[in-house]
Every structure is written in C-alpha cells, then in structure tokens.
Amino acid sequence: xxxxxxxxxxxxxxxxxxxxxxxxxxxxxxxxxxxxxxxxxxxxxxxxxxxxxxxxxxxxxxxxxxxxxxxxxxxxxxxxxxxxxxxxxxxxxxxxxxxxxxxxxxxxxxxxxxxxxxxxxxxxxxxxxxxxxxxxxxxxxxxxxxxxxxxxxxxxxxxxxxxxxxxx
Amino acid sequence: xxxxxxxxxxxxxxxxxxxxxxxxxxxxxxxxxxxxxxxxxxxxxxxxxxxxxxxxxxxxxxxxxxxxxxxxxxxxxxxxxxxxxxxxxxxxxxxxxxxxxxxxxxxxxxxxxxxxxxxxxxxxxxxxxxxxxxxxxxxxxxxxxxxxxxx
Numbered sequence: 001x002x003x004x005x006x007x008x009x010x011x012x013x014x015x016x017x018x019x020x021x022x023x024x025x026x027x028x029x030x031x032x033x034x035x036x037x038x039x040x041x042x043x044x045x046x047x048x049x050x051x052x053x054x055x056x057x058x059x060x061x062x063x064x065x066x067x068x069x070x071x072x073x074x075x076x077x078x079x080x081x082x083x084x085x086x087x088x089x090x091x092x093x094x095x096x097x098x099x100x101x102x103x104x105x106x107x108x109x110x111x112x113x114x115x116x117x118x119x120x121x122x123x124x125x126x127x128x129x130x131x132x133x134x135x136x137x138x139x140x141x142x143x144x145x146x147x148x149x150x151x152x153x154x155x156x157x158x159x160x161x162x163x164x165x166x167x168x
Numbered sequence: 169x170x171x172x173x174x175x176x177x178x179x180x181x182x183x184x185x186x187x188x189x190x191x192x193x194x195x196x197x198x199x200x201x202x203x204x205x206x207x208x209x210x211x212x213x214x215x216x217x218x219x220x221x222x223x224x225x226x227x228x229x230x231x232x233x234x235x236x237x238x239x240x241x242x243x244x245x246x247x248x249x250x251x252x253x254x255x256x257x258x259x260x261x262x263x264x265x266x267x268x269x270x271x272x273x274x275x276x277x278x279x280x281x282x283x284x285x286x287x288x289x290x291x292x293x294x295x296x297x298x299x300x301x302x303x304x305x306x307x308x309x310x311x312x313x314x315x316x317x318x319x
Binding site (some may be wrong): 028029030031032033034035036037038039040041042044080081082083128129130131134167 | 203204205209210211212213214215216218219220221222224227229231233260262265266267269273275292294296299301302303304305306307308309310311312313314315316317318
C-alpha cells in the first residue's frame with residue numbers, strides 16, 4: 001500500500017471521526033424549553049344595578065326644595081389584579097373614573113326633558129382578579145339641581161342609561 | 169525521527185490511535201447517552217394562547233422535539249423527566265405579571281413519545297386550567313422547562 005493511499009485512509013478516518021464526534025456532541029441528554037404567556041387587562045360588570053330613584057323622599061322630588069334631589073344604586077365589577085376600572089355613560093366614547101355625564105330624563109306624559117347628572121364611581125377600588133369571589137362595588141349617583149326641577153311639570157321622568165366599563 | 173514519522177509503521181500507529189479514539193467516543197456515547205435530544209431539539213419555545221381572565225378556558229400549548237435512543241429498545245426503559253425553573257418537578261409555574269402575581273400561574277406537563285425505530289418524536293403538552301389565571305395580574309409570564317432523559 002502506497003504512502004498516498006495510507007494518507008488518504010488516514011484523512012478519511014479523521015473526517016469520519018469528526019463526523020462521529022459532531023453527532024455525539026450535537027445531541028444531549030437535556031433540553032430547555034422557554035414557556036411564555038400573556039394575561040391581558042380586563043374589567044367586567046357582573047350584576048345589573050337596581051333602578052335608581054332621584055328624590056327628596058318618598059320617591060318624589062319636592063319642587064319647592066332648595067336642595068338637590070339625589071339617588072344612588074350599585075353594581076358589581078371585577079378587574080384584573082391591580083387594575084382599576086373606568087366607565088362610560090351612554091356610549092360617549094370617553095372613559096373616566098369617576099365618570100360624570102348629564103342625561104335628559106323624559107316625562108312619561110309631557111315628554112319634557114329633565115336634566116340629571118349621573119356619576120359612576122369605582123368605590124371598590126382596583127380589581128383583585130376576575131374569579132367568582134372578587135366582586136367590587138361601583139356606585140352610581142344621580143343628582144337633579146333645584147334649578148332644573150324647579151320649573152319642571154308634574155310627571156314621572158325616566159331614562160335608561162347605559163354604563164360601560166373597561167380596564168385603565 | 170523524521171524517517172520514523174513518515175514510516176508506514178508510524179502511520180499505522182496514528183491510524184490505530186484514531187480508530188481507538190473513535191471507538192472510545194462511540195463507547196462513551198452508548199454508555200452515558202443511550203437516549204438523547206437530537207441536534208436542533210435541545211432548545212425550544214412554547215407560547216400559550218392569550219389567557220383571557222374573563223372567560224378563563226383551559227388552554228393548551230405543545231412543542232415537538234426530536235429524540236433518539238440507540239438501540240431503539242432503550243425507549244422502553246427511558247425516563248423522560250422535567251423541572252420547572254419557577255415550579256418544581258410535578259407542576260410548572262409561570263412567573264410574572266404587573267404587579268407581580270405571587271402565586272404564579274401553574275401548568276401541567278405531559279410527555280408522549282411517538283414513532284418507531286431509534287428516531288422518534290417527543291411531544292410536550294402543557295395545560296393551564298382556567299382557575300389558575302382568572303385572578304392573575306395582567307402582563308407577561310414566563311418559565312424555563314428543563315427536560316432530561318435517562319439513561
């Protein structure tokens with residue numbers, strides 16, 4: 001066997017050894033896998049509020065009173081842990097906390113408008129999660145000033161108001 | 169000396185050493201790594217679908233890794249184990265959130281090997297139960313799973 005042939009065999013053997021070594025070291029008895037997930041912010045209402053009556057007492061507004069007629073109601077919300085809610089009234093497109101808007105109550109007979117200020121406040125504070133036992137309270141306040149009810153015709157005034165919630 | 173390096177005897181000695189080294193390498197591989205993660209499958213990533221805390225369904229994610237046992241019969245005795253950097257060896261745990269969510273988000277890990285012959289596919293299936301994240305803080309979560317195989 002000539003020197004050249006022996007050298008070629010040697011080179012081939014070394015190359016084979018390299019391939020074998022590469023295969024051996026490219027494999028491993030352990031592997032690492034990175035695991036990731038994202039939780040988005042969220043807030044939702046979980047109860048509907050009871051009807052709110054704005055009054056001085058007895059379910060009525062005293063037109064001679066010099067004080068505001070007021071009313072309140074509550075509803076429950078849940079938010080992601082540490083996230084505060086904000087609200088919108090009648091789909092204005094602008095969320096805030098607290099959120100105040102003036103809406104026109106409509107007389108059942110006269111169809112006249114009676115302006116009322118509606119405020120929604122997150123009295124329960126930031127959320128602690130959206131699980132079943134994490135309800136927080138939002139308070140809805142209603143107010144009609146003497147300037148607005150003083151000249152109102154006797155009637156029953158009402159309006160259905162839509163309140164939306166979102167995460168800040 | 170120069171004559172010895174170029175002599176057929178010297179070359180035979182070198183060749184013998186190389187063959188011995190190769191044999192040793194093979195022997196080492198067989199003795200300590202009967203089953204292995206193949207090249208390209210020693211790292212990976214799994215991204216869970218968005219974890220909506222409102223509806224909070226159970227969510228599942230999976231990854232496939234290429235593994236090899238030589239001889240193939242070793243699959244019958246191979247032990248595939250894992251460790252979660254934020255959890256342990258029985259429950260994985262994602263850490264993160266803003267503010268930091270101390271309990272973390274626990275997930276289960278399932279391992280299945282499919283195929284035939286020495287080269288097979290290992291499927292890692294991860295699942296998060298809805299109640300595990302419905303109260304979680306918003307934000308990003310992560311963990312590192314280390315998979316091991318013996319022998």
